[in-house]
Amino acid sequence: MGSKKKAKKSQNDVSDEVEAIKEAKEHKKQLEKLKETQPEFYEYLKEVDKELLEFDADDDDVKIGDDDAETDLDDTGVDDEGDLDDSDVEKAVVGSKKGEQSVRAIITMEMVESWCKGIQENEKIAPVRSLLKAFRVACHLAEESDEKSSERLTTMSKAVMNKVMVETLTNMDGILRNLMNLPAYGGKKEKLIEVKSTKNWKKYQHLVKSYLGNTLHALNQMTDAKDISFTLKHLTRSSLFFAAFPAFLRKYVKVALHFWGTGSRELSFASFWFLRTLCVQLGSDCLDECFKGLYKAYVMNCQFVNATKLQHIQFLRQLFVEFMLVDLPTAYQHAFIFIRQLAMILREALNMKTKESFRKVYEWKYINCLELWTVAIRKYGLEPDFKPLAYPLTQIISGVARLVPTARYFPLRMRCVRMLNCIAAATDAFIPVSMLLLDMLEMKELNCPPTGGVGKPADLRTVLKVSKQALKTRSFQEACVSSVIDELGEHLAQWSYSVSFFELSFIPAVRLRNFCKGTKVERFRKDMKELIRQIEANSEFTNKKRATITFLPSDLATSSFLEEEKQSGASPLSKYVATLRQKAQQRNISLTESSVLYGAEPSLSDKMLAESDEEDGGDEGGAIFNSFYLQQKETREKPPEVEKKQKNKKKPKSLQQEAIDEDIVEDLVLSSDEEDEPMDGSPLPEETDEIEMETPKKKKKQKTAADGSVKKVRKLAFLSREEWKADSVDY
Structure with missing residues (x-):
């Protein structure tokens, strides 16, 4: 009551604060009775503790409808109308000084339900403003200030906060679209540009800004994947509004890219769908930034790999x-730059022939980038906008x-062989893969008796190289x-239905017979x-079929040779390969419960895409934001000294800043960050008899040369096949 120190109360004690007001009134009445019943003792108290007797309960009794219960819509200084319904606000005293007091406004479940009911039953704007103000409070619960005792604070319980977050994220997009006369779902940037010149937009745009700004703040504070996925999923419906706020658009893209690269499977998909919807509705406003950010985040995920x-x-x-698929011509431009960047790194290794230059190629980041573009060619290899990339990618993989x-x-x-087989199947182009495989059979390690015993079962899918001991098993x-x-x-x-299969398979058959003999x-x-x-x-x-034809090998009719048999898979090799796949699948299951074989990747679930494309999504919310509430509660209850130390402490650069920084993508050199750390736990082989290893002179000069080559990529025009051959290393 007469305490000079400001009381520190957690949100769970809000109900006690209301009771404290009642007790203060009763205590005041007891002091008045004391003056009548025991005047001598009253005089004694007056001399000893005058402040106690001057206590006035009316100062702490906040009247309903006090204007100090206002909360701003956002941090931008927007002048708001239609404050919280003060007639329903419960308030409690936090602390008091002479002439000053700090008040906490309590938002109850009944208030939130009344706002939601008012929004549904009538078209008044006051309940919408009140709900947005409560939403702002829910997003900023951890930022209550203790600096000024006269500052008014607003709080809510865990259940109320969850109700506010779910109701706002679920319904606010439809409410705002109705106010702006926009389509109920979707829409293009051109439509919003038309709406921006209307009276409704000028009148209610601050509501949109408040909703997007507070949601962004909440996303930056959340750590639970379930909370973030729920927020992004419902925020995706409001993607159209970002066309009016470029600053918000850039920040949201960075946050979504961070979650895409660092989150779980569900969170990555929610972030992907959010970014995809942005690019579909806004077009070039964020397309280039998303392509660069997604690729850089993917590369960072490929740095350390296990099963x-x-x-x-x-x-x-x-x-x-x-x-x-959002924009294949734009995707081709970025893919061309990234694939050429891989070619630059391979060229450096072929020219310098040093252990460091080999390390940049024979690492997971480089191989996973090759596999990324191989999957892209496999899916879009027949598209005119993407097919030209198949040739340079094949050259790079063969060189690796x-x-x-x-x-x-x-x-x-x-x-590499699997990637080449995928490209050949996707583009229907012949790639000489058999020579790579037959050369492996002639390695001495496969033709000498195993001196290392049986050894552990070898899983060649999860490693890039094996140890010297494993070679002998x-x-x-x-x-x-x-x-x-x-x-x-x-x-x-793949070529078992080709008219030239006999010639194509002659040399492989001869070398296989030699292996059987040796x-x-x-x-x-x-x-x-x-x-x-x-x-x-x-x-x-x-x-047998070729003996009956009359056309020449150069005729176009060769493409229809054995076409019916090819559709039914009637060739002996096709049936044999089907049994080989079953055996390989059984081997993989025996090694691990889930297959990570490159050629056996499951396609992206159509069900996931369909559910994300639905308007409602069928998510009820429930107690989705409980972890967010507890996180903010822990932040509020931290001692001031700890908070001060954390503020003064220099913050390290976050992963988001590393992955989403606005530097040009061409400066990203896909080299190992750990110069002395070997790949897969062992050093590079010293027994490279075919290539003479040279001692690297100055690593800085090598890196500068690579960087300089990569920075020139922007100036390159789209090259034809012949230009690629003239300008690239002869692999």
Whole structure:
């Protein structure tokens, strides 16, 4: 009552504050009775503690309808009309001094329900303003100031806050669209430009600004993926309004890109759908920034990889490829720059031939970028706007596969072969993959007896290279031979209906027979003989049909050769490869519960896309923001000294700033950040007999040269196939 220190109360004690007002009134009455019943004791108190007797309960009794209960709509200084319904506001005293007092306004569930009911039953603007003010309070609960005791504060319970957040995010978009005479859902930027010149927009635009600004503040404070996903999902409906607020648009894009690259599967998809909707409705306003930000966030996720992380990387890869469909011509321009950047890094490795330059290529970031563009070619390879990228990408992948031809990099070479097979299948173009696979069979590590015992089961999908000890194990040899048979079968099966299959398969069949003669492992010999038998059977299958044709090899009629058989999959090799896939799937299941095989990526769920495209989404909200409430409560209850130290402490640069910074993408060199840390836990091979390793002179000069080459990418025009060959390294 007479305390000079300001009382510190948590939000859970709000109900006690109301009771304190009642007790203060009763205490005042007791002091008045004391003057009549015990005048001597009253005089004694007057001399000892005069401040106690001068206590006036009326000062703490805040009248209903006090104007100090106002809360601003936002931090921009907008002049608001239609404040909170003060006739229903309960208030409690926080603390008092002479002539000053701080008041806390309590928002109750009945008030929120009355505002929602008023919005539904009539078209008055006052309930909308009140709900937005309560929404602002819910988003800023952790920012109550203790500096001025005369400042009025507003608070609410956990249930009320959840109700306010859910109701606002669920219904505010429809309310604002109704006020602006906009379509109930969707819309283009041109429509909003027309509305901006109307009287309704000038009258109610501050409501839109308040809604978007407070939601942005809440997103920056949230840490729970469920809260963020719910907010982004419902905010996606209001994407059209960002055309009127470019500053908000840039900030929201940065936040969404951060969540896309660092969040869980559900949060990444919610962020992707938010960004996709923005680009569809606003067009070029944010398209370039989204392409650059998504690619940079993807690269950062690829830096450290394990079996579990690979699954998430595959999911991000599918989302990125799906995002390209928004504007394929623009996607081609960005893809051209990024693919050429990969070519620059490979060229540096081929020219310098140093361990550091090889490390930039033989790392997860580089390989995952190649796989990203391979998936893009597989999906859009027949599109005229995207097909020209298939040739340079094939050249880069072939160069990577041959860069360090040692047995330790057998897993990396197999990934390159899978990528080449995917590109060949997508573009219907012949790529000489068989030579890469047959060269692996001639490596001495596969032709000598295993001296390292059986060893652990080798999973070639989750590593780029293997240790020297693993090279000598029987399990590694078996995994290598099985992979070669699988991929060689896939390659030959693509052309098993070609009129020139006999010529195409002649050299591979000869080299496979030589391997059968030289190997001492009966199991390898048995598997190779079965593959040779299927190749010979397929040659007879095509030659029998070829004997009946009359057209020349250069005629267009060759494209229709065995077309009916191809549709039904009747060739011997197609049937054989189907059994190989089943065996490979069983091997993968035995190694791990979930497959992260590159060629077996599940496509992006159509159900996820359909549910996100629905207007309502079927999400009831529930107690979705409980974790957000507890987070803000913990922030409010921190001691002032701790808060002061945290403010003075220099904040490290966040991941969001690193991934979404507005520097040009061409400056991003996909090299290892850990110069001394080896990939996959072991150093680069020292037994590279084919390539003479040189000691790097000055790393700074090497990096500067690479950076300078990359910065010139912007000036490049779109090159034809011949120009690429003239301007690129001969791989």
